[in-house]
Amino acid sequence: MTWTIVVGVKQVPDDDEIGIDPDTGRLDRASAPAVMNPPDRDALEAALSIADEVDARVVAMTMGPPMATPVLEEAVAMGCDDAVLITDRAFAGSDTWPTSLTLARAAEALDADVVVCGEETTDSSTGQVPPGIAAHNGWAQLTYVEELEPDPEGGRLIATRDVEGGHERVAAELPVVVAVAYGEFEARPAGLHRKIYAENDFEPAQLTAEELGIADEVGLAVSPTAVGGMETVEPVERRGEVVDDVDGLVEPIRGVET
Amino acid sequence: MSAILDGRVGDAAIEEPNYDGEFDAVVVGAGLAGSAAALTMADRGLEVLLIERGSSPGAKNVFGGVLYTPTIRELVDLEDAPLERYVAEKRFSMLSHDDETALSISPGEWRREPHNDSYTVLRGEFDEWFAEQAVDAGATLVTETTVTGLLREGREVVGVETDRPDGGVEAPYVVLAEGANSLVGEGANLKATESRENVAVAAKEVLEFPNGENVIEDRFRLFGDAGVSYHYFGEGAVGEAFGGGFIYTNGDTVSVGVAYRLEDAAANDQSPEETLNLFKSHPRVAPLLRDARTVEYSAKTIPEGGAESVPDLAHDGAVIVGDAAGLVLNNGVHLEGTNMAVESGYHAGRVIADANARGRTDADALEAYGRALEESFVVKNLERYAWLQETVEEDRELLFETMPTAFADAGAEYFRMDREPKAEHASRAKRAVVDALGGWRGLAKLALRYRKVVT
Amino acid sequence: MTDVDTSEYADVWVFVEEHAGDVMPVSWELLEEGRKLAEKTDEELVALVIGEGVDAVAEEAIARGADRALVADDPVFEPYRADPYGAQFRAMVEEYKPSIALIGGTHTGRDFAGRVAVPTHAGLTADVTEIDVDDEGILQARRPAFGGDILATIICEDHRPQMATIRPGVFEAAEPDRDREGEIERAEVAVEEAETVSEVLEREVGDTADITEAERIVAVGHGVEGELGPALELAEALDAELAASRAAVDEGWIDGSRQVGQTGKTVRPELYVAVGISGAIQHLEGMNNSGTVIAINNDPNAPIFEHADYGYVGDFAAVCPELAEKLADGKPMEVTR
Ligand SMILES: Cc1cc2nc3c(=O)[nH]c(=O)nc-3n(C[C@H](O)[C@H](O)[C@H](O)COP(=O)(O)OP(=O)(O)OC[C@H]3O[C@@H](n4cnc5c(N)ncnc54)[C@H](O)[C@@H]3O)c2cc1C
Ligand SMILES: Cc1cc2nc3c(=O)[nH]c(=O)nc-3n(C[C@H](O)[C@H](O)[C@H](O)COP(=O)(O)OP(=O)(O)OC[C@H]3O[C@@H](n4cnc5c(N)ncnc54)[C@H](O)[C@@H]3O)c2cc1C
Numbered sequence A: 001m002t003w004t005i006v007v008g009v010k011q012v013p014d015d016d017e018i019g020i021d022p023d024t025g026r027l028d029r030a031s032a033p034a035v036m037n038p039p040d041r042d043a044l045e046a047a048l049s050i051a052d053e054v055d056a057r058v059v060a061m062t063m064g065p066p067m068a069t070p071v072l073e074e075a076v077a078m079g080c081d082d083a084v085l086i087t088d089r090a091f092a093g094s095d096t097w098p099t100s101l102t103l104a105r106a107a108e109a110l111d112a113d114v115v116v117c118g119e120e121t122t123d124s125s126t127g128q129v130p131p132g133i134a135a136h137n138g139w140a141q142l143t144y145v146e147e148l149e150p151d152p153e154g155g156r157l158i159a160t161r162d163v164e165g166g167h168e169r170v171a172a173e174l175p176v177v178v179a180v181a182y183g184e185f186e187a188r189p190a191g192l193h194r195k196i197y198a199e200n201d202f203e204p205a206q207l208t209a210e211e212l213g214i215a216d217e218v219g220l221a222v223s224p225t226a227v228g229g230m231e232t233v234e235p236v237e238r239r240g241e242v243v244d245d246v247d248g249l250v251e252p253i254r255g256v257e258t
Numbered sequence B: 001m002s003a004i005l006d007g008r009v010g011d012a013a014i015e016e017p018n019y020d021g022e023f024d025a026v027v028v029g030a031g032l033a034g035s036a037a038a039l040t041m042a043d044r045g046l047e048v049l050l051i052e053r054g055s056s057p058g059a060k061n062v063f064g065g066v067l068y069t070p071t072i073r074e075l076v077d078l079e080d081a082p083l084e085r086y087v088a089e090k091r092f093s094m095l096s097h098d099d100e101t102a103l104s105i106s107p108g109e110w111r112r113e114p115h116n117d118s119y120t121v122l123r124g125e126f127d128e129w130f131a132e133q134a135v136d137a138g139a140t141l142v143t144e145t146t147v148t149g150l151l152r153e154g155r156e157v158v159g160v161e162t163d164r165p166d167g168g169v170e171a172p173y174v175v176l177a178e179g180a181n182s183l184v185g186e187g188a189n190l191k192a193t194e195s196r197e198n199v200a201v202a203a204k205e206v207l208e209f210p211n212g213e214n215v216i217e218d219r220f221r222l223f224g225d226a227g228v229s230y231h232y233f234g235e236g237a238v239g240e241a242f243g244g245g246f247i248y249t250n251g252d253t254v255s256v257g258v259a260y261r262l263e264d265a266a267a268n269d270q271s272p273e274e275t276l277n278l279f280k281s282h283p284r285v286a287p288l289l290r291d292a293r294t295v296e297y298s299a300k301t302i303p304e305g306g307a308e309s310v311p312d313l314a315h316d317g318a319v320i321v322g323d324a325a326g327l328v329l330n331n332g333v334h335l336e337g338t339n340m341a342v343e344s345g346y347h348a349g350r351v352i353a354d355a356n357a358r359g360r361t362d363a364d365a366l367e368a369y370g371r372a373l374e375e376s377f378v379v380k381n382l383e384r385y386a387w388l389q390e391t392v393e394e395d396r397e398l399l400f401e402t403m404p405t406a407f408a409d410a411g412a413e414y415f416r417m418d419r420e421p422k423a424e425h426a427s428r429a430k431r432a433v434v435d436a437l438g439g440w441r442g443l444a445k446l447a448l449r450y451r452k453v454v455t
Numbered sequence C: 001m002t003d004v005d006t007s008e009y010a011d012v013w014v015f016v017e018e019h020a021g022d023v024m025p026v027s028w029e030l031l032e033e034g035r036k037l038a039e040k041t042d043e044e045l046v047a048l049v050i051g052e053g054v055d056a057v058a059e060e061a062i063a064r065g066a067d068r069a070l071v072a073d074d075p076v077f078e079p080y081r082a083d084p085y086g087a088q089f090r091a092m093v094e095e096y097k098p099s100i101a102l103i104g105g106t107h108t109g110r111d112f113a114g115r116v117a118v119p120t121h122a123g124l125t126a127d128v129t130e131i132d133v134d135d136e137g138i139l140q141a142r143r144p145a146f147g148g149d150i151l152a153t154i155i156c157e158d159h160r161p162q163m164a165t166i167r168p169g170v171f172e173a174a175e176p177d178r179d180r181e182g183e184i185e186r187a188e189v190a191v192e193e194a195e196t197v198s199e200v201l202e203r204e205v206g207d208t209a210d211i212t213e214a215e216r217i218v219a220v221g222h223g224v225e226g227e228l229g230p231a232l233e234l235a236e237a238l239d240a241e242l243a244a245s246r247a248a249v250d251e252g253w254i255d256g257s258r259q260v261g262q263t264g265k266t267v268r269p270e271l272y273v274a275v276g277i278s279g280a281i282q283h284l285e286g287m288n289n290s291g292t293v294i295a296i297n298n299d300p301n302a303p304i305f306e307h308a309d310y311g312y313v314g315d316f317a318a319v320c321p322e323l324a325e326k327l328a329d330g331k332p333m334e335v336t337r
């Protein structure tokens, strides 16, 4: 049996390029270019490494505006066999509930045996989408995964998970949703010819909410959570004093009353 | 696969894409020379692959600078180009450790279109835009990819090798536009490693003025899009080294830097960064930069061997353009590489397109590129100043130490306010210069030696 | 779409996370904070205990402030797995209809919370650092957004329960009061082993240090390159707990339970010494509540210096032992623990 592995990738503003405005001490996000969510590179690597071991097809998916296509191109450049852009105006204002519903339906449509996601996104940082996908489809899930061992005979995927203070090895039946721990799967570089192909000649397939049959179940209206307000947090005031010798640290440390 | 996706996923991607032979030419480096070559070839219907190691073209490029646009203007519409300011004033200063003697040039003509084809730019923005023009013309750009070597069949260059897996790509023509630090060309023995005395190091910072509006306009006496390029020499600029300092005004920032001979940099055991800091703190420079904050620091090399160190430009299946070919004029008065980079890229592209039409890839066919350069301002200018390096080297102490002080002393003497008659001051001022420069005979010789710089 | 009658929902739930009898400290932090919410809304504070043989845990939950403990006790729940936990929690939510449910933002909490929120169409806010409730009983869940620069208040008006996973260490736990009384109620076990889709093959839990309570912390980063000796020496001189950045944890030099930051713990020591840590925003989020922050880094441009009170530019391998020695030389540090 050929496994179908679907990878969720998302475009986010580049954290590294987000400068700190020295006057306000705040982050200047607006000017940051859009990049692939860094933890999703780990997800791609994990997916491709499963495909190295078992007969598998790897398909990347993203739910986002057409502008997000470059993350799919990057995925194909790295080695994904194909990619799908799930895009629709109806998605506007979706929180994690409709987002994970959409990705769950897309994973079903793609006949996924395994869905691989990143630990969390750097822009919404909830880490809820992968368990959400699993819950919507009633599939097994494996989060904070550091190692993967496919077990095609048993129709299972075995994972080493990071649990507080240690590790566990868990076997899950297919289909399964995996969220890999950030930093555990170092992404392989894209091959030259694949990169040229992905960036210039590849066109991802597109899927709409209508086609997934969820046009009335996505967007702002069905999102249970809403942003009630935003406050800027004053950056913590620190002295920022750099001392010339180690003695300069001794006094302040002694000064700390406990 | 479900019905809704039938046929739509799985068919799109091809198994193992292969672009060997799909491109007519590969260009190494999306700097000014590379993009000019790519654009020229794409305009003539060639399939071009432009390979850049940076995350975007220009991301890593260090530069003063002033972009000279006579050739680029012919290739693209500069209307939407990210130009910072046009150069309305050029100022040349001699600095001793605490004196300055300066000459400022600001012709009315420079304030009118096309502004003497001299604009300050930030390369991170400009190179990206210029490469985009090549892509719009049909070229294919891949970034974050470093060319590590050339593919060869016998003597013939037939493609490039990159640092990516599956990283070789074959094409009939390769344009080496990798800039001054041309590891690929050197590695493939298409050019010799620049000897130390022919390489300058440069350190540059981009500074911004966080406090206050219109700081740049006020400090440099500017209106609208006008800008300045200030050039400094003498020991107050780069110590005893052969070279100089510069300040260029961008839109909201200024570029400040020093460039001097690598040999001196090594001998002086002072880092380019330290030299730059000393220059920035010169009493005549510091006020221009007061309250500025560094937003970017970079260091780089500049070839300055002149016409003699230009390597063979045409090889079987390959040509060398821009800084990689040593096409920079850096003599203190002029620091020009951008115009030469674009001009050389343009000629190389044109000649390859012609050769391609005739089915030729051999060096003889590509030799037309070298000839075109020789007939252009590029080689003519380099030749014109070829003698300068050596001569300056001989007069180093005189030019960079004695002269700045002598001129400053003369100025101080000439305008001295005391109760002596002016005639006394004038003759003492004259004597200060004449003595310092080796008497009247010395002065006459010096004038003869350097007349070509300005005539 | 699920139209819920929000008035049918009442009470504040706190999930008490236990593994083989060990309770994660964040659970007690949440009971104390949940108590405040329940008092405001004039509702009951209910501790939810899922596991095998967890009566003692339920009793402790009462002592720590719960009015009632709801217990689902069955071998299917030991060791933890997302699917049985999610299904059980969901069944209890559907039966008892809590208005608010607070879950510790541990790997476990964040693993199964979504499996409850999705089928019940609840509002779930992740990684919350401040909570409050308004007059209408609407949970105001505040969480850092945009790299910690902004505190976004997330609300859920029309769906129930209002769920949140809460970052460990941001609240303080109250001491248990053994005289407190409360009801322990057994809930129906809604899961059968045959229905589960996962199996735990091995589980090894060693270091479960609680750095959130430490008065002093020496935290190491990627810059120490696996060489812990110098930092340990300093930690000893200071009587400090060792903690780490994620990069150091990822390298396997330090256990994950000692990670400080957005996906680790929030600490609030009097003294925080960052050794070979660059000062990434995700790290700062976990250490911003510290008293005095000291940074040792060999890169003068490392961002950590802007977020430290005192910094020293130098190689940690030389600086830490020197500092340790100098601290030991003078008057001994007062140790109050
Ligand atoms: C400090 C300084 C100030 C200057 N000021 C001026 C000035 O005011 N006016 C002026 O006209 N000139 C100035 N110059 C000179 C001018 O910058 C150069 O002459 C010009 O940039 C040359 O263009 P180029 O395209 O040949 O090379 P570059 O601009 O250096 O471009 C080379 C490109 O190739 C890429 N590359 C290199 N190796 C590889 C590889 N192996 N694989 C893939 N990509 C590669 C690089 O990333 C780069 O993008 C200055 C130079 C310096 C250093
Ligand atoms: C979704 C997400 C969640 C994250 N959550 C967390 C989190 O919870 N906690 C966390 O910490 N990070 C987190 N990160 C990672 C974070 O972005 C940084 O990558 C990480 O904090 C960097 O760790 P570091 O400072 O130890 O390593 P580096 O950034 O590599 O810094 C090492 C430092 O050591 C210095 N150094 C090197 N050698 C020496 C020497 N000999 N002496 C002294 N100094 C030296 C260097 O100058 C450098 O500043 C998260 C990232 C993401 C994307």
Ligand SMILES: Nc1ncnc2c1ncn2[C@@H]1O[C@H](COP(=O)(O)O)[C@@H](O)[C@H]1O
Residues within 6 Å of the ligand: A007, A008, A009, A010, A037, A039, A040, A043, A061, A062, A063, A064, A096, A099, A103, A116, A117, A118, A119, A120, A121, A122, A124, A125, A126, A127, A128, A129, A130
């Ligand atoms: N819009 C999206 N499209 C595809 N995958 C997503 C999307 N949002 C989240 N994911 C996946 O879910 C993971 C966790 O995201 P989050 O829950 O938003 O922190 C990410 O690392 C992605 O792998």
